[in-house]
Amino acid sequence: MGKEKPKYCEICGAPIRGPGHIIRIEGSELLVCDRCYEKYAHKKPGTFSIMPTGRQPTRRTYSRPPSRPKPAPKPRTERPLVAEEIVEDYAERVYQAIQRSKKSYQELAQEIGLSMNDLRAIAHGHREPTIKEARKLEKYFKIKLIESVESEVQEKKIIPRNYEPTLGDIANVRIKKRKK
Template sequence: MAKAKPRICEICGAEIRGQGHTVKIEGAELLVCSRCYQKYGKKKPGTWSPMPTGRQPRRTYEPKPRPKPAPRTQKPLYTEDIVEDYSERVREAIQKSGLSYEELSHKVGLSTNLLKRIAHGEYMPTIEEAKKLERYFKITLIERVEKSVQEKVAIPKDYEPTLGDVANIKIRKKKKK
């Protein structure tokens, strides 16, 4: 006589001793051991977990509140530029002050050499340097240049490009490279 193949619980994998029990879980009939039958045999449908661990989860997941994104700031519609006659304005302001380049360099916060070069028109100051000179001498060296805003052309949703439109796009891409 051949020995009967041992039956295995379809939930925990243990060898079933005795007859075993049939349990219906989520529409499937499973052959289970006595221990699994006690755990899952009398539960309501839909409440059974396929991975019985016998312990509670350590912690629950609580999503962190996401920080609100910073509001988008629009780019200014102007740029700052140094006036064309900056050297004349700085030279006149230095002469009116009656101070030497060394004394002014300490008060303004720029080097003596740099002040001389700006006054003689050999060096155009940066915006920061021009602001220092404006604050000290109370003159205007920076002007705002307005940018012209071009509105984006709206393309209708039902628009289908023609062969000519596609060819123009490809030509423009080649010129950029």
């Protein structure tokens, strides 16, 4: 006769050595290992469940090699944030610079490195140039299109490590009043 097929515990999945044990849990008969038999066989029916209860599993701890001490954090000097913005009258400045150059849009577009449509749209105010495009235009025409704007440093809100967000924290709830 061939080798007998190995049996596995229907609760924990461990291979069963020997005949195993049959126990009744929540109306079902299960083949279990010695350890699960000791754990569950003597319980009164209906007083327990092997289903997860929602409790957090115990964390396994692993030994780590000793770590080097972290260097002391550098003191942060509060300096304002500097943001770059395109000036409001960019279209007028670019258009006047184009008129002064006395060149066609096609010639200028090739020399600056922009498409003719982009250059025309920026000059006529149909769209605002990106910072990269504005730098190209500033360099070519020697005009000012980018201004630095200082903004206040906003302090980060410190959230405790053990904080669990509530539904209200996640959802942006808008309450509408009913019409009577």
